[in-house]
Structure formats: C-alpha cells, structure tokens
Amino acid sequence: MRVAVIGVGLTKFGEHWDKSFTDLFVEAGVRAIEDAGIDGKDIEAMFIGNMSGGRFIDQEHISCLIADRAGLSPIPSTRVEAACASGGLALRQGVMSILSGFHDVVVVGGVEKMTDIATERTTQILATASDQEWEAFLGVTFPSLYAMIARRHMHEFGTTREQLALVSVKNHRNAMKNPYAQFHREITVEDVLNSPLVADPLRLLDCSPISDGAACLILASEDKAKEFTDSPVWIIGSGQASSTIALHDRKNIVVQEATIHASREAYKRAKKEPKDIEVAEVHDAFTIGEILAIEALGFFKIGEGGRATEEGLTEIGGKVAVNPSGGLKAKGHPVGATGVAQAVEIVLQLRGEAHGRNTNADVGLTHNVGGSGGTSVVHIFEKG
Amino acid sequence: MIPRFWRNIRYRYNLIATKCETCGEIFFPPRKLCPNCRRRGKLVEKKLSGRGKIYTYTVVYNAPLGFEMQLPYIIAIVELEEGVRVTAQIVDCDPDDVHIGMEVEAVFRRISEDGEAGLIYYGYKFRPVKEGGDGHEV
Ligand SMILES: [Zn+2]
Numbered sequence: 001m002r003v004a005v006i007g008v009g010l011t012k013f014g015e016h017w018d019k020s021f022t023d024l025f026v027e028a029g030v031r032a033i034e035d036a037g038i039d040g041k042d043i044e045a046m047f048i049g050n051m052s053g054g055r056f057i058d059q060e061h062i063s064c065l066i067a068d069r070a071g072l073s074p075i076p077s078t079r080v081e082a083a084c085a086s087g088g089l090a091l092r093q094g095v096m097s098i099l100s101g102f103h104d105v106v107v108v109g110g111v112e113k114m115t116d117i118a119t120e121r122t123t124q125i126l127a128t129a130s131d132q133e134w135e136a137f138l139g140v141t142f143p144s145l146y147a148m149i150a151r152r153h154m155h156e157f158g159t160t161r162e163q164l165a166l167v168s169v170k171n172h173r174n175a176m177k178n179p180y181a182q183f184h185r186e187i188t189v190e191d192v193l194n195s196p197l198v199a200d201p202l203r204l205l206d207c208s209p210i211s212d213g214a215a216c217l218i219l220a221s222e223d224k225a226k227e228f229t230d231s232p233v234w235i236i237g238s239g240q241a242s243s244t245i246a247l248h249d250r251k252n253i254v255v256q257e258a259t260i261h262a263s264r265e266a267y268k269r270a271k272k273e274p275k276d277i278e279v280a281e282v283h284d285a286f287t288i289g290e291i292l293a294i295e296a297l298g299f300f301k302i303g304e305g306g307r308a309t310e311e312g313l314t315e316i317g318g319k320v321a322v323n324p325s326g327g328l329k330a331k332g333h334p335v336g337a338t339g340v341a342q343a344v345e346i347v348l349q350l351r352g353e354a355h356g357r358n359t360n361a362d363v364g365l366t367h368n369v370g371g372s373g374g375t376s377v378v379h380i381f382e383k384g
Numbered sequence: 385m386i387p388r389f390w391r392n393i394r395y396r397y398n399l400i401a402t403k404c405e406t407c408g409e410i411f412f413p414p415r416k417l418c419p420n421c422r423r424r425g426k427l428v429e430k431k432l433s434g435r436g437k438i439y440t441y442t443v444v445y446n447a448p449l450g451f452e453m454q455l456p457y458i459i460a461i462v463e464l465e466e467g468v469r470v471t472a473q474i475v476d477c478d479p480d481d482v483h484i485g486m487e488v489e490a491v492f493r494r495i496s497e498d499g500e501a502g503l504i505y506y507g508y509k510f511r512p513v514k515e516g517g518d519g520h521e522v
Pocket of ligand 1: 405421
C-alpha cells in the first residue's frame with residue numbers, strides 16, 4: 001500500500017486562552033494546505049479526530065462545524081472518536097478512503113480544546129476513556145490505571161522508578177528543539193522524583209499535560225500526488241486493534257496487546273520489521289506508556305524497555321529515536337490532535353525538516369493509544 | 385446516571401458474576417455474551433466469594449469529582465479466588481502497608497457522593513484480611 005502525505009500543518013500546543021476550537025483547527029488546516037500547495041477545491045473529503053468536544057466545549061457535530069469554518073462545505077466531513085487515539089483513527093480512515101479509490105485528496109485533522117474548563121472536570125472527562133461503570137464509578141482516574149500498569153511492570157521486570165523518569169527527561173530535552181512544543185524546559189531525574197504524586201508511583205512529571213492544539217495532514221493517492229510533488233512522504237503501513245476497555249479484564253496488563261496486533265498488521269502491510277524503524281512517535285501519555293510501546297512495537301524485548309531507555313537506545317542518535325518531537329509528555333497532548341500531530345512529526349523527520357532534532361531517517365512509525373490500551377493504531381512511513 | 389447505576393445494583397451489592405457453562409470462564413463484571421464461545425456460550429449467574437489477593441495497586445492523590453473527601457485513597461485490581469479480576473478501592477489499610485499479593489476481602493461501603501443530585505452511591509470495596517479473624521463481616 002502507498003498513500004502520499006503532501007502537506008502538514010500544526011498549531012503550537014499549550015494553553016490557548018485567546019483562541020477558539022475552530023481557530024485552532026483553521027490555523028493548522030491553512031498551514032497544511034499552503035504546505036501542500038493545493039487549492040481548497042482539490043479537497044474531496046475530511047476526517048477529524050476529536051475525543052470530547054461535547055464535554056470540553058459543549059459542542060457536538062464537530063464534523064460539520066469544522067467543514068463550515070474551514071470554508072470546505074459541501075465536501076463530506078466525518079468525525080472519528082476513540083479517546084486519545086481519535087487522531088490516529090482519523091488518519092486510518094483517510095488512508096482507507098484513498099486506498100479504496102473513493103477519494104484522491106483528503107484532509108485528516110485532529111483538534112482538542114481542553115483548557116476552557118476546570119482541571120477536576122478535565123480529570124473526570126479523561127476518565128471516560130476507561131470503563132465508566134466498573135472503573136471510573138469506583139474512583140479510578142486515568143493516571144491511576146497507568147500507575148497500576150507501572151507498578152506491575154516494576155514488580156515483574158524490575159523496571160525502576162529512575163528508568164521511568166528518564167523517559168520524561170529525554171522527551172523534555174527533545175522538545176527544546178521543537179517550536180510547536182508546550183514545554184521548553186529541560187528537567188532532571190531528581191525533578192521528576194520530587195514532583196507531586198498523582199497516582200503512586202506516577203508523579204506529575206510522569207504525566208502528559210492538559211493542552212489545546214490542532215494538527216492537519218493532506219493525503220493524496222499515488223497518481224494524484226504527482227501533480228503536486230516529486231517527493232512525498234509515503235504511508236506504507238497501517239494497523240489497528242482493540243483490547244478490553246477495562247484494565248482488569250486483560251490477562252496480562254504489562255504487555256500492550258492491542259499494539260502487538262496493530263503493529264503486526266502495519267509491519268506486514270509495509271513489508272517492514274521492527275529493526276527497519278529509525279524514528280518513532282509513540283504514545284507516552286505517561287512515562288510507562290513509552291516503555292510499553294517500545295516493547296510491544298518490537299523495538300526491544302518485553303520487560304527490557306526500561307533498561308533500553310537507561311542505556312540511551314531511544315535517544316536521537318540511538319538504536320531508534322523515540323519521540324524526537326518531545327512526545328505527548330513535553331510537546332503536549334490535546335487528545336484528538338495527538339495521533340495526527342505524531343504523523344506530522346514523522347513527515348518532517350523524513351523530509352529532513354525537523355530542524356535541530358533531525359534523525360536523518362528513511363523509515364518512521366507512529367503509535368497512538370486510546371484509553372488504558374483498549375485501542376491501538378500504528379502507521380509506518382517511508383521517505384519518497 | 386441513576387438508571388445506569390440502578391440496573392447494576394444486584395451485581396454490585398452481591399458480587400454476582402456470570403459463568404459460561406460451555407468454556408467454564410467466569411466474568412465479573414458480568415457479561416451477557418461469552419467472548420470465547422459467542423453464540424455457543426451459555427451464561428449463568430454465580431456469586432463470588434469476595435476473597436482474593438491484590439494483583440496491582442496505586443494510591444490516588446488527584447481525585448475526580450465526588451471523591452475529593454477520600455484522598456488519598458488506594459485503588460487496586462484484586463484477583464479473586466475464582467480467578468477473575470476486579471477493580472476496587474482498598475479500605476481500612478494504610479497506603480504504606482498495601483502490597484502486591486496482600487490478602488483482601490470484600491466489604492459493602494459508600495462509594496461516592498453526587499452533591500448536585502444529593503445521592504450517595506454504595507458498592508464493594510476491599511479490606512485486608514485480618515490474621516486469625518473469620519473475615520466475613522459485610
Ligand atoms: Zn464460553
């Protein structure tokens with residue numbers, strides 16, 4: 001399979017009190033269209049990742065709203081929701097619409113506006129990604145689910161508190177060179193270990209922040225892409241899988257099974273193996289999330305992700321550069337935008353346009369997770 | 385959300401699971417469809433003993449609405465004697481004492497308060513099994 005990415009656009013991630021939900025999307029969308037050098041009338045359809053417009057900004061019918069404000073009516077517009085994996089799933093819908101022959105040029109967007117409401121309310125909304133009746137009802141928060149995974153990972157494999165902290169330290173360091181990142185602040189292991197407890201053993205600096213932001217991609221079919229560019233970045237693999245929504249229903253919580261299934265599909269379609277991946281943007285909503293990802297994606301053996309991180313194998317210049325953008329931890333995590341923003345970073349990396357943090361990679365991967373691991377979506381990219 | 389709570393009261397108050405008579409697997413929370421056997425599955429209700437061991441846990445310091453008064457509180461996944469796992473709070477236990485493998489038993493307690501609606505929700509929590517005690521007070 002081959003689908004071209006011919007344009008990318010992002011807003012800065014962070015607290016945008018002066019910008020609305022639609023302002024953010026239009027800003028990213030205009031940048032992507034300009035980057036692609038296309039005209040609005042070339043676009044045939046749009047797919048928008050958004051987790052919870054209804055709860056964050058009291059607005060449903062996001063698909064129509066975005067098409068309207070972006071001046072793209074009457075093209076068909078579809079919202080895609082899978083909690084924090086909404087963006088990655090929107091990308092997959094766009095890819096499938098082109099591979100099916102239905103469309104030749106589509107917009108894939110992701111957007112979330114999370115800072116208009118109180119933090120306690122945001123905590124409650126994010127917990128809706130878990131099982132409302134049998135987890136959230138009992139006082140479970142989203143960080144507490146990842147904390148229970150971290151505790152068990154430490155128990156079974158000897159993963160250390162310091163190894164978890166090193167994920168955050170690396171991602172904050174990478175974000176220093178990303179102008180779109182929410183944080184431009186280097187941190188130390190001690191900073192992480194001295195930050196307030198959120199859900200033991202996870203502390204504040206193990207957790208991705210609450211963010212506003214939008215991201216956008218322009219996809220084109222192989223034939224159509226030639227009209228706009230000689231060297232697109234190609235999406236050569238896509239995979240998606242589900243697991244149980246409740247963490248307690250999984251036989252083994254220290255292995256992200258949905259990611260094993262999703263990546264297996266993506267590697268097969270791309271005719272690649274884990275060792276071929278040079279750069280990856282993975283779902284580090286919590287530091288343990290990056291450890292689970294690099295193990296389930298096959299970069300390292302199950303249980304060895306913590307040690308690999310400690311040995312520097314996931315740094316830029318290491319065996320596989322993981323989260324050169326700063327990841328969800330330091331770039332920010334506007335949930336619906338995240339999966340699309342990961343793809344934007346990989347495209348910039350493969351074009352050699354990730355200034356100051358380039359990895360000179362030819363093959364890259366994105367990994368986007370919904371809930372505590374109930375949905376996983378993986379895409380593989382290759383330089384044109 | 386009252387109807388959603390009310391529909392599950394029987395299962396919540398009495399720890400009633402469902403068991404698939406075709407493959408033998410027990411499900412709690414109860415399932416109406418066996419994911420192993422699907423249409424060939426035959427599900428019947430089964431009351432759980434309420435005794436088990438902590439599989440993993442955390443201590444929560446940032447609460448969602450309705451739980452602020454309980455901070456800090458312990459959330460755990462408990463593996464019950466019957467082999468199923470359930471998420472619940474651990475009570476009557478100092479956060480410094482909780483550990484993986486700790487033996488616990490179910491108790492019936494207040495879960496949360498919905499201030500706006502003036503409601504109190506009840507359900508299961510777990511507490512450490514006392515050495516030598518009969519441990520079945522609910
Ligand atoms: Zn069965």
